[in-house]
Amino acid sequence: MADQRLRSPLGRAIGLGSAKEGVGHWWAQRVSAVALILLGLWFAASLVALAGADRAAVAAWLHHPLPAILAILMLVAVFYHAALGLQVVIEDYVHSEWLKLSSLVAMRLISIALAVAGIFAVLRLAFGG
Amino acid sequence: MTPAERPLSPFQLGSIYKLQLTSVLSFSHRATGVGLSVGTVFLVWWLVAAASGDDAFAAAQWFFGSWLGLLLLLGWCFAFFFHLCNGIRHLFWDAGLGFELRTAYASGWTVVAASGVLTAIAFAAGLLVRG
Numbered sequence: 001m002a003d004q005r006l007r008s009p010l011g012r013a014i015g016l017g018s019a020k021e022g023v024g025h026w027w028a029q030r031v032s033a034v035a036l037i038l039l040g041l042w043f044a045a046s047l048v049a050l051a052g053a054d055r056a057a058v059a060a061w062l063h064h065p066l067p068a069i070l071a072i073l074m075l076v077a078v079f080y081h082a083a084l085g086l087q088v089v090i091e092d093y094v095h096s097e098w099l100k101l102s103s104l105v106a107m108r109l110i111s112i113a114l115a116v117a118g119i120f121a122v123l124r125l126a127f128g129g
Numbered sequence: 130m131t132p133a134e135r136p137l138s139p140f141q142l143g144s145i146y147k148l149q150l151t152s153v154l155s156f157s158h159r160a161t162g163v164g165l166s167v168g169t170v171f172l173v174w175w176l177v178a179a180a181s182g183d184d185a186f187a188a189a190q191w192f193f194g195s196w197l198g199l200l201l202l203l204g205w206c207f208a209f210f211f212h213l214c215n216g217i218r219h220l221f222w223d224a225g226l227g228f229e230l231r232t233a234y235a236s237g238w239t240v241v242a243a244s245g246v247l248t249a250i251a252f253a254a255g256l257l258v259r260g
C-alpha cells in the first residue's frame with residue numbers, strides 16, 4: 001500500500017491508483033472465487049453423481065428448482081471468474097497491442113456466448129426439455 | 130514514442146530463475162485456470178447436448194466415456210481441485226495471513242496433497258457410479 005501522505009486528497013478519494021483502474025477487477029475476482037468454492041464443489045459432486053447417466057437423469061436433476069438455480073449461479077460465477085482471470089493472463093503474456101486487444105475482445109465475447117448457451121440449456125431442462 | 134525493448138515476462142524462466150515449490154504452484158494456478166476455462170467449452174457442450182435431445186446427449190456421453198474423454202476429465206478434475214485449494218490459499222494471503230516462508234511452504238504442500246487426494250476420491254467415485 002502506498003504511503004498515504006504521498007497521495008493527493010483527490011487521488012485518495014477517487015481510489016484508482018497508478019493503473020487508473022482501481023481495485024474493482026481484483027475484488028470481482030475474489031468475490032466470484034468465494035462464490036465458486038461452494039458452487040464449484042456442489043457442481044463437481046453433482047457431476048460425479050451423474051457419471052454415465054442418461055439424458056432423463058440429467059433432466060430430472062435440473063427439473064428441481066434448487067439444482068437449476070445453483071447451476072445457473074455456478075455458470076454466471078464460472079464465466080465471470082474465468083473472463084477476469086483470462087483477461088490478466090492475456091494482458092501479461094500477449095505483448096503485441098492489436099493481438100492483445102483482439103484476444104481480449106474475442107475472449108469476452110466467447111465467455112458471454114458460452115454463459116448464455118449454458119444458462120439456456122439449464123433453463124430448457126428445468127422447464128421440461 | 131518508441132517503447133524501450135525491455136525483456137517481458139516470462140523471459141526469466143529456465144535461464145535465470147530457479148524453480149521452487151512456491152513459484153511452480155503460482156504458475157500452475159494460472160495454467161489450471163486456463164485449462165479449466167477451456168474445459169467450460171466441453172461443459173457447455175454437455176449441457177446443450179442434454180437440452181437438445183437423446184442423440185446429441187448420447188454423443189457427448191460417448192465422448193466423455195472414451196479414453197480421450199476420461200483422460201481430459203481426469204485432467205480437469207485435478208485442475209479443478211488444485212485451483213480450488215490453491216485459490217483458498219490465495220484468499221488467505223489476500224487476508225494478510227500465511228506469508229511466513231515456512232507457512233507458505235506448508236500450505237503449498239498441503240495444496241498439492243489435498244488436490245491429489247480429492248482428485249483420486251472424486252474420479253474413483255465417478256468411475257464407481259458409472260459402473
